[in-house]
Amino acid sequence: MGRKIARKLSASLLMLISVVLILVLVILNIVSSLYGQMISIFIGGQTSKIVGGSNPIYFASEYSSEEELAKQSALLCKEIVEEGVVLLKNENDTLPLADASKVTLLGQCSADLVYGGSGAGSIDTSKAPDLKQAMEYANFQINPSVWDFYTKGEGVNYRKIVPNITGAGGFTVNEVPTNLYTDEIRSSFAEYGDAAIITFGRAGSESTDLPYGADGNEHYLKLTQEEKDLLQMASENFEKVVVLLNTSNPIEAGFLEDYNVDACLWIGALGQEGAYAVGEVLAGLVNPSGRLVDTYAYDANSAPAMANFGDYDIITSEESKASKYLVYGEGIYVGYRYYETRYEDVVLGNEAQENFNYATQVQYPFGYGLSYTSFDWTDYNVTETEDEFNVSVKVTNTGDYEGKEVVEIYMQSPYTDYDKENAIEKAAVELVGFGKTGILKAGESETIQASVPKEYMKSYDADGLGTYIVEAGDYYITAATDAHAAVNNILAAKGKIAGGTDLTFAYAQANNGTATYGVSQATGNVITNQFEDADIRYYDSGFKYLSRSDWQGTWPGTYADGAMTASEELINDYKEVYVEDENAVAPIYKTISEEYGKLQLIDLKGASYDDPRWDALLNQMPADEMFNFVRQGGYATRMLPSINGPATIDKDGPAGISGTLAGGAGSCMAYPAEIVVASTWNEDIAERMGKMVGEDSINTGIAIWYAPAMNIHRTPFSGRNFEYYSEDGFISGKMGAGVCKGFAEKGGIVTIKHFAVNDQEMNRIGGSMFANEQSIRELYLKGFELSVREGNAAGVMASMNRIGARWTGAHAGLMTETLRNEWGFEGFVMTDQASFPGFDCNIRMGLEAGTDLWLNTSTYLWKLSDEEKTPTVQNNIRNAAHNVLYTIANSNAMNGIDQDSKIVKTTPGWVFQLVAIDMVFLVIIILLIGCSIKLFKKKKEKKS
Numbered sequence: 023m024g025r026k027i028a029r030k031l032s033a034s035l036l037m038l039i040s041v042v043l044i045l046v047l048v049i050l051n052i053v054s055s056l057y058g059q060m061i062s063i064f065i066g067g068q069t070s071k072i073v074g075g076s077n078p079i080y081f082a083s084e085y086s087s088e089e090e091l092a093k094q095s096a097l098l099c100k101e102i103v104e105e106g107v108v109l110l111k112n113e114n115d116t117l118p119l120a121d122a123s124k125v126t127l128l129g130q131c132s133a134d135l136v137y138g139g140s141g142a143g144s145i146d147t148s149k150a151p152d153l154k155q156a157m158e159y160a161n162f163q164i165n166p167s168v169w170d171f172y173t174k175g176e177g178v179n180y181r182k183i184v185p186n187i188t189g190a191g192g193f194t195v196n197e198v199p200t201n202l203y204t205d206e207i208r209s210s211f212a213e214y215g216d217a218a219i220i221t222f223g224r225a226g227s228e229s230t231d232l233p234y235g236a237d238g239n240e241h242y243l244k245l246t247q248e249e250k251d252l253l254q255m256a257s258e259n260f261e262k263v264v265v266l267l268n269t270s271n272p273i274e275a276g277f278l279e280d281y282n283v284d285a286c287l288w289i290g291a292l293g294q295e296g297a298y299a300v301g302e303v304l305a306g307l308v309n310p311s312g313r314l315v316d317t318y319a320y321d322a323n324s325a326p327a328m329a330n331f332g333d334y335d336i337i338t339s340e341e342s343k344a345s346k347y348l349v350y351g352e353g354i355y356v357g358y359r360y361y362e363t364r365y366e367d368v369v370l371g372n373e374a375q376e377n378f379n380y381a382t383q384v385q386y387p388f389g390y391g392l393s394y395t396s397f398d399w400t401d402y403n404v405t406e407t408e409d410e411f412n413v414s415v416k417v418t419n420t421g422d423y424e425g426k427e428v429v430e431i432y433m434q435s436p437y438t439d440y441d442k443e444n445a446i447e448k449a450a451v452e453l454v455g456f457g458k459t460g461i462l463k464a465g466e467s468e469t470i471q472a473s474v475p476k477e478y479m480k481s482y483d484a485d486g487l488g489t490y491i492v493e494a495g496d497y498y499i500t501a502a503t504d505a506h507a508a509v510n511n512i513l514a515a516k517g518k519i520a521g522g523t524d525l526t527f528a529y530a531q532a533n534n535g536t537a538t539y540g541v542s543q544a545t546g547n548v549i550t551n552q553f554e555d556a557d558i559r560y561y562d563s564g565f566k567y568l569s570r571s572d573w574q575g576t577w578p579g580t581y582a583d584g585a586m587t588a589s590e591e592l593i594n595d596y597k598e599v600y601v602e603d604e605n606a607v608a609p610i611y612k613t614i615s616e617e618y619g620k621l622q623l624i625d626l627k628g629a630s631y632d633d634p635r636w637d638a639l640l641n642q643m644p645a646d647e648m649f650n651f652v653r654q655g656g657y658a659t660r661m662l663p664s665i666n667g668p669a670t671i672d673k674d675g676p677a678g679i680s681g682t683l684a685g686g687a688g689s690c691m692a693y694p695a696e697i698v699v700a701s702t703w704n705e706d707i708a709e710r711m712g713k714m715v716g717e718d719s720i721n722t723g724i725a726i727w728y729a730p731a732m733n734i735h736r737t738p739f740s741g742r743n744f745e746y747y748s749e750d751g752f753i754s755g756k757m758g759a760g761v762c763k764g765f766a767e768k769g770g771i772v773t774i775k776h777f778a779v780n781d782q783e784m785n786r787i788g789g790s791m792f793a794n795e796q797s798i799r800e801l802y803l804k805g806f807e808l809s810v811r812e813g814n815a816a817g818v819m820a821s822m823n824r825i826g827a828r829w830t831g832a833h834a835g836l837m838t839e840t841l842r843n844e845w846g847f848e849g850f851v852m853t854d855q856a857s858f859p860g861f862d863c864n865i866r867m868g869l870e871a872g873t874d875l876w877l878n879t880s881t882y883l884w885k886l887s888d889e890e891k892t893p894t895v896q897n898n899i900r901n902a903a904h905n906v907l908y909t910i911a912n913s914n915a916m917n918g919i920d921q922d923s924k925i926v927k928t929t930p931g932w933v934f935q936l937v938a939i940d941m942v943f944l945v946i947i948i949l950l951i952g953c954s955i956k957l958f959k960k961k962k963e964k965k966s
Contacts, residue, residue: 033957040950047943054936062658062930069930070661070669075923080627081769081914083720088689091721095691095714096295102694102711103296105426105702107303108288108312109392110275116217116262116284118306118394119162123216126165127153128256129249130180130198131223133172136268136291138695139744141187141228142675142728143291145692151297153221160301165214167207176202182223185741189229189783197248200255211259218260219304222249224269226291226744231783232271234331234739235323243273243322243738250277257282266300268292270697270744271735272316275385288314290701291744293677293694309394309425311458312701313504315748317357318386322738326352326360326568329578331737333784335585338593345596345824346785347586349558350793351578353567354800356736357749358388358505359449363570366450366509369518373573380506388750389430389453389504395421395464399429404499404527411474413455415501415525419462426462428703429470429501431455432508433478436495440534442571444486446796451508453752454478454499458704474499479531480539484795488551489540494533500526544811544846551795552835556779556826558792561592567794595827600866606893609900610641611648612664622666624919627911631848636908639665640900649891652902653865656857656879659726659906661925667907668925670771670915672726676745679718679727690718696731700747700757708757712764712772716914719770725915726771728819730761732805736781751801755808762813769914773852774809775819777841778802778830787861790824798825807845816849816909820873822861831863837872850874850905859883866895874902 054061062069085091109117119125127133132153138145154164171177176198183194211218224242226232235241245253256263265286267273278286287310289300302308319325329351336345355363365380367373401416417427432451441448457470479497480490498515502508502525514521515528541548558565569576581587588596614620615638626635640648643664651660661669673679679690691714693699699708719725731742735749747754762772779791779802793802809815818841820831830836831853841847852875853863865876865884876884886895910916919925 033954036950036954036957040947040954043943043947043950047940047947050936051940054933061932065932068928070925071928072668072918073924073926075918075920077918078920079917081720081917083717085717088721091717092689092691095718098710098714099293099295099691099693100299102699102702102707103289103292103299104302104308105704105707106290106312106694106698107299107310108314108390108701109285109310109394110267110288110386110390111278111283111286112392112394113284116264117287117304119217119262119304121305122161122163124163124165124214125157125217125219126168126211126214126260127157127219127221128168128252129221129223130172130177130196131182131268132219132221133169133177134181134223135221135297136223136225136270137293137296138291138677138692139226139228139270139742140184141742142731143228143677143695143745144187144675145294145677146680149692150292150294153297153300156297156301157304158301159298160305160307162301162305163214165210167210168214171203171207172198182225184225185227185230187228189227193225193227193233193242195242195246195249197246197252199248200251203255208259215260217262217264218256219264219266220252220256221266221268222273224271224273226270227741227783228745229741229783229786231741232739234328234737241322241739243271245274245277250281253277253281253283264304270695271740272318272322272738274320274322275318276320288312290698291695293698294692296694296698306394306423309423310391311393311426311428313389313391313428313430313703314386315388315697315700315750315753316735316738317361317384317388317505317749318390319361319383320385321383324383325357325737326355326578327737328739330580331739331782333584334580336588336592336790337585338588346789348782348785348789348791349578349580350736350779350791350797351567353569353794354447354449354797355568355570356734356801359452362387362505362509363450364573365506366513367570367573369513372570377574384506387504387506389502391428393421393423393425393427395419395423395425397421397427399501399525401469402501402525402527406529409476411476411499411527411529412471413474413499413501413527414469414471416467416469417459417462418467419464422464424461424463427459429457429472430504430508430703431472431474432500432502432505433474434498434512435479435481436493436497437570438493438495440486440493444483445567445569445794446481446483446486447567447569448481451500451505451512453505453750456703456753458702477539477543482796482799484551484554484557487536487540489536489549492531492535492539494531497529497531498526499529542844542846545843547843549844552839553795553798553825555595555828556792556798557794559794560826561589592827598864598867600870602892603894606897608893608896611643611645613641615641622921623662623668623907623911624666624916624921624923626907627916629911631908636904639907640904643903645891645896648903649886649899652869652874652899652906653876653884654878654881655852655875655906656855656877659875659910661927663925666919666923666925667910668915668919670725670910671723672728673724674728676729676731678715679722679724690722691715695744696747696757697744700753703753705756705760708760709764712761713767714764715761716765716768716770719765720768720914720917725769725910725913726773726817727765728773728775730758730772730774730809731776732758732774732809733776733778733781734801734805740781741783747805751804752808754805755812758805758809759813762809762815766814766816769917771817771909771913772815773817773819774806774815776821776854777806777818777851778821778836779825780821780823785823787822788824788829790827792826803840810841810845810847815847816912818847818849818851819877820851820853820863820868822854822863829863829867831873832867832871834871842872849909850902853877857883866890869895869898869902874905
């Protein structure tokens with residue numbers, strides 16, 4: 023009986039194993055079929071190659087070897103942190119520490135530094151130095167007992183938790199409780215007591231935002247009790263306590279005043295080599311010259327944008343919720359534009375003092391940063407030309423250390439009765455320029471010069487004239503160390519507070535005007551409203567945005583219970599809208615031009631966008647080849663045999679071309695987070711970073727880079743603030759433009775992202791973002807605009823959210839009227855990740871609006887039937903292909919190709935390996951099934 027049961031179980035088990043293996047084999051082959059292109063990219067397999075020709079190199083590397091490139095990349099990565107570190111506090115000249123100081127590193131984050139962020143900004147930390155290595159590099163002696171406690175002892179069980187790329191996992195600080203520090207560990211403090219260096223870290227993540235303390239709960243940007251206990255322990259045991267803020271989001275830093283903290287450095291997210299700079303700065307080998315690019319408020323939830331941050335529903339019936347939404351009810355008053363403007367209104371008597379106390383609201387203003395030395399500014403001068411103001415100021419190092427100084431230029435525009443009547447808002451100051459000196463030795467001077475275009479005087483008048491205007495009144499241009507100092511300079515110039523006026527220039531604008539800036543400076547086209555449908559007043563006429571004319575009366579709120587009941591108009595606007603041109607004629611396919619003969623893509627290299635040969639080239643392409651080229655552009659673009667067009671490889675991540683996401687490029691440098699780049703206030707560094715990523719592009723054959731990221735820090739709690747430059751669109755745009763220029767110099771193609779109004783991660787897929795046109799243009803599009811107009815960005819990535827009721831990629835006002843017709847963009851727009859059906863980036867609507875390429879690796883998504891491929895759709899596909907091909911033709915993807923070259927398809931090695939695996943699996947499955955059948959037969963024979 024026992025043998026029968028054993029045979030039965032064995033036969034059943036073998037059959038079960040066979041079924042499992044069959045399922046594995048089927049899944050393996052389906053995945054390889056759907057995502058073969060992405061697999062090839064991830065493991066570095068080639069899908070095509072160039073044969074013949076003279077192998078011309080149009081964009082060449084400046085480096086003779088990969089080792090030399092890696093060395094220079096590492097130096098630049100470190101330099102970015104050297105210039106981006108911000109000295110927030112330094113009492114009694116605590117820093118720099120003496121050479122060879124014996125120090126104790128405290129905090130679990132000291133052994134687990136934040137190098138980047140989860141998702142697109144992720145970094146391979148196995149290649150990065152830890153803090154101990156970085157400190158020893160700067161000749162510090164590190165307490166071995168405490169370090170071993172964190173890395174080998176009980177402290178190793180305490181590490182921060184960060185969500186994965188999908189947002190799963192949550193954020194947890196997990197600081198080590200102080201009761202776990204044994205007497206033996208504490209006794210080591212005396213020997214390594216020159217200073218306690220405490221690292222507090224906060225990480226960010228794609229797909230989820232930081233816990234923000236809704237309803238007054240504790241949040242992620244406050245210290246935990248365990249961290250406070252650590253500070254107390256350090257204060258009781260060390261004469262000097264230094265804090266490192268290893269975070270991209272502005273942590274609530276009131277603890278620097280509540281505890282015995284002598285010095286504090288903000289170090290941001292460090293990238294692969296940046297940790298070395300931290301040791302250098304602490305040792306005084308480098309003088310910190312970074313400046314904040316966010317406002318540090320005592321209460322992170324005090325920002326008006328926090329009134330509308332999080333998860334909100336649009337209710338369309340009692341049972342169903344059609345969508346998520348967010349209202350940017352604060353208008354333009356984001357970051358310093360809010361805090362500094364309300365402060366000015368208090369000083370001017372336009373706001374009651376009891377309603378707003380700047381001293382208890384803001385700890386460190388936008389632009390703030392200290393130095394180990396001191397600087398004096400003299401000879402401030404502003405000269406006017408027809409189109410700009412030229413600002414100059416002489417900077418002299420009056421201290422004992424050599425160092426760099428940042429000069430920030432701010433403008434104030436008049437806030438007029440017309441503004442109040444037409445809902446135009448004006449901030450007390452706006453950043454309009456900046457400059458940074460070279461290294462100045464003690465006593466040395468340098469004159470900083472900056473040009474401020476008169477265009478920066480314009481404001482957007484959506485409700486009145488529906489275009490940009492420059493109003494009559496007094497404008498002020500001031501040079502300042504930070505935004506708060508800028509406001510005070512202007513108030514002093516007006517005689518409202520005591521102080522000098524030698525750093526402020528007043529300019530009287532005589533007349534109101536739209537003639538100059540009511541037309542595009544880039545294209546000459548008339549500028550009109552494009553985002554009325556994104557304004558919540560389009561659906562709710564009674565809504566009021568925050569206004570400085572009535573701070574309390576217009577303070578943002580949310581709809582009842584955080585949910586909006588959709589009107590019929592809004593429900594209708596959510597429906598798919600696609601307009602057919604009844605007069606459209608289908609384009610020509612597979613036809614050789616009689617005038618130009620058979621063309622190749624290389625023939626159009628360097629040709630203008632409207633060269634007639636583009637039509638001839640596009641006429642050669644088969645319809646399916648053209649459509650699939652547009653439809654399947656995920657992490658690569660397809661090879662085009664009809665025009666001898668090369669496939670491209672694309673990589674994601676503002677940290678650079680690295681192997682942490684799509685693989686295959688692990689040798690490339692992973693740079694510090696964008697916020698650290700911005701904190702350098704050095705456009706040259708941004709451009710050099712772009713150029714070095716361009717070198718990686720040439721070295722790896724990766725032509726398209728999904729970066730830089732150009733959204734802003736609307737609130738302190740966005741999970742992706744590490745990936746964006748600043749709360750201010752101007753410095754974001756200047757840094758983005760620098761990176762774009764540098765990358766393009768090496769033939770690389772950027773895709774500035776995420777276009778647009780994508781400033782929180784929650785509900786970024788499909789969420790409706792409502793904002794008024796002034797704030798959209800002056801804040802949320804500013805970085806993108808400067809990257810296009812000054813950086814000549816050739817690619818844009820559409821965001822996954824809606825702007826109003828329309829997906830951004832299907833919003834013609836954004837994708838065509840603004841991007842192309844106002845800014846003069848010539849290039850392609852691609853979607854964000856479109857390889858899953860949950861993101862409804864409707865291909866017909868997107869093509870009609872001006873989106874050109876779907877970031878899709880799937881073979882089945884976004885297909886259209888023959889009936890759906892109407893003449894209108896076909897012409898839109900053709901236009902999209904033109905945009906993408908024009909960009910590729912002028913990139914380093916053409917390296918190695920000439921008129922005598924031939925691009926041929928190849929089969930990656932993994933495909934042969936998969937076939938071999940298939941054969942092995944089939945043999946095993948057949949044997950298992952055979953054995954199972956044999957056992958079942960034996961069972962039947964026994965019965966008979």
